[in-house]
Amino acid sequence: MKPTLQAVADAVGVSRSTVSNAYSRPDQLSAALRERILDAARQLGYPGPNPTARSLRRGFVGSIGVLFTSKLSYAFTDPFAVRFLAGVSGAAERHDATILLVPLPTAETEARRVVENAAVDGFCVYCVGDEQWALDVIRERGLPFVSTIARDDAGPDDRFVGIDERTAAHAVAAHVAGLGHRRVALLADTVLPDAGTGPLTLSGVHEVSNPTTHGRLAGFADAFAEVGVHWSELTILNAPGNSRAAGAAAVTTVLDRPEPPTAVLAGSDVLALGVLDALDARPAxxxxxxxxxxxxDIPEAAAAGLTTVRQPAEEKGRIAGELLLDPPAEPTAGHVLLPTALVVRTSTGPVPRS
Incomplete structure (x- = not known):
């Protein structure tokens, strides 16, 4: 039978609260009494109160959760996620806190259960697709959260740190349009739930629910609309995940067309590197x-000569952690918009002549 706190109390002849104080409030006991209690616990094999239960009773866990809709390995393999989490970890260390990685199951019912049961003091909502349901569950728990999406509908007490996705995407698309490209493919991962690999037929960007993907595709489309290329003339490519292999597989579906695109604008560097992989794999x-x-602008982008949009990944993570662990006194100071920059390299050039 597993030893209990009550068994220790009975062995020493004290109350349950006295035994509990020996672990959580040692200043309330004499050194001799505390030593008697700990000695009895060791003899009985009692390991001490459950740390999670104890922390929940006192209303403080000392940990923040990072939500994302990918496998756990994503946090250690995706270059942007690694840098972002380094920033969050740095903030947690400064506040003597820990982080709990919370990958969400695909089914929303199971994902809700994960969010409801996570033993954390607050959440960083890093990458949750259509995240409104997650925010609602967190609010129901009465916990603070920081979103990594700059939300137009954010309330004064909500906290976010993000970029202007649409404006940043417009900048790189305008650069490509300025080079004369009109036959263009826009590539993103999980454009629609359960979509296959390759071209999609969408009536407009309003069909895309993921706020990050929506903002980037909208910015791309804005720039080409300005030069007379409308949504129906753009090729929308879906990748089944944010990986080089997924990017390569998606672009391969259009490379053998009689008139393939002259430019591919990807929603991430990882996908774009996959496009370069697919091109390099073909005979000259x-x-x-x-x-x-x-x-x-992950580190691999520079080595590949990839034209991209730079955003501060580690700084985003650091600010997200600080907003959770040391929230500003002024609520609107919790709305942080970070700068971006267009970085032009050798992967873009003028449209080829016929």
């Missing part, structure tokens, strides 16, 4: 000349 004589752009 069978390789179309395609300009490629990414988004994020």
């Amino acid at each position: 004589a069978d390789r179309p000349s395609i300009s490629v752009t990414g988004f994020d």
Whole structure:
């Protein structure tokens, strides 16, 4: 039978609260009495109060949760996620806190249960697709949260740290349009739930629910609309995940068209690197000349000569952690919009002549 706190109390002849104080409030006991209690606990094999239960009773866990809709390995393999989490971890260390990685199951019912049961003091909502349901569950728990999306509908007490996705995407698309490209593919991961790999038929960007993907596709489309290329003339490519392999698989579906795109604008550097992989894998004589752009400016982007949008990943994570652990006195100071920059490299060039 597993030893209990009550068994220790009976062995020493004290109350349950006295035994509990020996672990959580030692200043309330004499050194001799505390030693008697700990000695009895060791003899009985009692390990001490459950740390999670104890922390929940006192209303403080000392940990913040980071929500994302990917496998746990994503946090350790995706270059942007790694840098973002480094920033969050730095903030947690400064406040003597820990972080709990919370990958969410695909089914929303199971995902809700995960959010409801996570033993944390607050959440960083890093990458949750259509995140409104998650925010509602967190609010029901009465916990603070920080979103990494700059939300137009954020209330004065909500906290977010993000970028102007649409404006940043517009900048890189305007650069490509300025080079003369009009036959263009826009590539993103999980554009629609359960969508297959390759071209999608969408009536407009309003069909895309993921706020990050929506903002980037909208910014791309805005820039091409300004030069007379409308949504129906753009090729929308879906990748089944944010990986190089997924990006390569998606773009391969259009490379053998009689008129393949002259430019591919990807919603992330990882996907864009996959496009470059797919092009490099083809024989030189069978390789179309395609300009490629990414988004994020991960370290691998510079080595590949990738034109992209730079955003401060580690700074985003650090600020997200600080907003949770040391919230500003003025609520609107919790609305943080970070700068971005267009970085032009060799992966883009003028449209090829016919």
